[in-house]
Amino acid sequence: MWWDQNLLALFRRNLWTTVTYWSVFFSFGLCIAFLGPTILDLRCLTHSSLKEITWVFFAQQFCILVGSTLGGAFKKSLKLCLFVLLTSTLIISVVFVIIPFCRHVVVLAVIMAVAGLSMGCIDTISNMQLVKIYKQDSAVFLQVLHFFVGFGALLSPLIVDPFLSDTNCIQSNYTLNGSTNLEHIRNSIVPHHPGNVSHYVLPLYGPALTNVGYAFWIMASINLPVPIAVFILMYKAGMVPGCEDRNGTLLSADELAMETHKGHQTSDSQITETQKVQSGNFNCCQNKTFWDAPCTYFAIHICSALILFMTDGIVGEYSGFVYSYAVEEPLLLAHKTAGYLPSVLWASVTLGRLISISVSYTMAPRTMLLINMIGVLGAFLFLILSQNSTAGLFIGTAFLGLFISSVFPSMLAYTENILNYKGCATTVLVTSAGIGEMVLQILVGTIIETKGSYSFLVCGVSLSTLAFTLYIVLVVLDNMHTRESKDTPWKTPEQGRDAEPYQR
Structure with a gap:
C-alpha cells in the first residue's frame, strides 16, 4: 500500500475537509496573479498614471501580510476558522464582480486591500489547519495545497488574456500614434517598484474602451464553488445556524490532533493535557x-x-x-x-x-x-x-x-x-x-x-x-x-x- 492504513483512514475521514482547504487555496492563486496582466486596462478604467496604479500592488501585498498575521489569531476555534474562510472566499468573488465598476484608483486600491486581507487569512488558516490534521504526515498535503495556488496563478492570466486591450484603452490622439510599446510596458511593470515605468507617459483623459470586465466576471463565476464548498463543510459539521444539532462528521482541531496520533498510542492523559494546551x-x-x-x-x-x-x-x-x-x-x-x-x-x-x-x-x-x-x-x-x-x-x-x-x-x-x-x-x-x-x-x-x-x-x-x-x-x-x-x-x-x- 502506497500510504499506511492509519493515514489513509484519516484522509478518507477528512476527505471533504482536505479538498475544501485545497480549493480555498485555488481562490488565493486566482486572485494573486491577475493584477500584472490587467494593470494597464485597470489604469484606463481609473484614468490614473502608471505610478499611481502601481500603488494597487502595494495595497494588496501589504494587506496580505496583515491578513497572514491576523489568520493566526483564529486558530482557537475551528468554527471561527471556517467562518473566516467562507467570508474570505466570498469577498474574493465579490471583488472580481465590482472591480470593473471602479472609476478611481483609490477605490480600486481599497478594494484590493480588502481582497489582500482575505487572501492573507486564507494563506495562514489553510496551511495551519492541514498541519493540525496530518501533523508529521502533512508534507504531501501541503504540496497539494501549494499546487492549487500555482494552478490558480497560472489560470487567471490565461482567462484575462483574450480580453486585454491591444491598444491604449483611453482613446486620444496620443493613443493613435503611440501604442506600439503597450506590450512592453505591460511586461515591464513590477509590483512595489514603479521606478522602472516612470519614464512612460500614457494618456489620462478620454473615453476608456476595454473588455477586461468580462474576464473578472468569469473568474468570479469560477471562484463561486469555493465558498459553497466551505459552506457545505460547515453544514456537515453542524456549524450553520439552525443545524447545530446535526451530527456533524467534521472533527474539531483538537479531535484532529488526537485522531492523527491514534496509531502512535497516545494515552488518555496525554490527550487531556494536549486539549488544554492547544485550546488557547x-x-x-x-x-x-x-x-x-x-x-x-x-x-x-x-x-x-x-x-x-x-x-x-x-x-x-x-x-x-x-x-x-x-x-x-x-x-x-x-x-x-x-x-x-x-x-x-x-x-x-x-x-x-x-x-x-x-x-x-x-x-x-x-x-x-x-x-x-x-x-x-x-x-x-x-x-x-x-x-x-x-x-x-x-x-x-x-x-x-x-x-x-x-x-x-x-x-x-x-x-x-x-x-x-x-x-x-x-x-x-x-x-x-x-x-x-x-x-x-x-x-x-x-x-x-x-x-x-x-x-x-x-x-x-x-x-x-x-x-x-x-x-x-x-x-x-x-x-x-x-x-x-x-x-x-x-x-x-x-x-x-x-x-x-x-x-x-
Missing part, C-alpha cells in the same frame, strides 16, 4: 513554559523565516525583473520572446509542485529542502555561466521554477515538525515569506537601476547562497534542539512522542 489563542506564546524554551526554539523560528524570506523573495524579484533583464544587453531579446519568461517560470513552479506531491510522501522534508536549495543555487550558477545564451536563460528559468516550487511547503512541514506542531511557526513563516516577496523586489530593483542588468543574476546567486547557508544552520539547530528538548524540563505535554526528529 497563540498558545505557543501564551503557555507559561514558552519562556523556559531553549534558545534553539527561537533560533529555529528566525532561521526558517529568513530562508522563506529569501526564497519567496527570489520568486518575486525573478518573475518581476527577468523580462527587463532579457530585453537589455547582452541578450537584447524581442519583447514578445522575453514576455514568455515569467510564464515559463510559473509553469515550471506549478509542474514542480505537482511532481513534489508524490516525492514528498517518500522523502522527508529535510531531504527535499536540501535538494531544493542545491537546485536553486545551481540554477542561478547555470544562468550566470550561460548569460549570453537565450536558450540558457529559458532552461535556467525552468529549472529555477522546478527547484524553488516546493521550498515553502517543505519548510513549513519541516519547521513544524522540529517545533512539535505548536502552531505559531505557520504564522511566522507565511508572514516572513510575504515580506520577502515585497522587500526584495524593491531592493533588487534598486540595485539593477544603479549597477546595471548584470546585477540581476548576481543578486540571485547571492540570495540563493545565503538561503543555502541558512538551511545548513537550520539543520544544525534541529540536531541541537532535539538534544535540548530531551535534556530540559521545557518539553510540554503535547510533545509526548514528538521529541524525536522527523521520520516516516
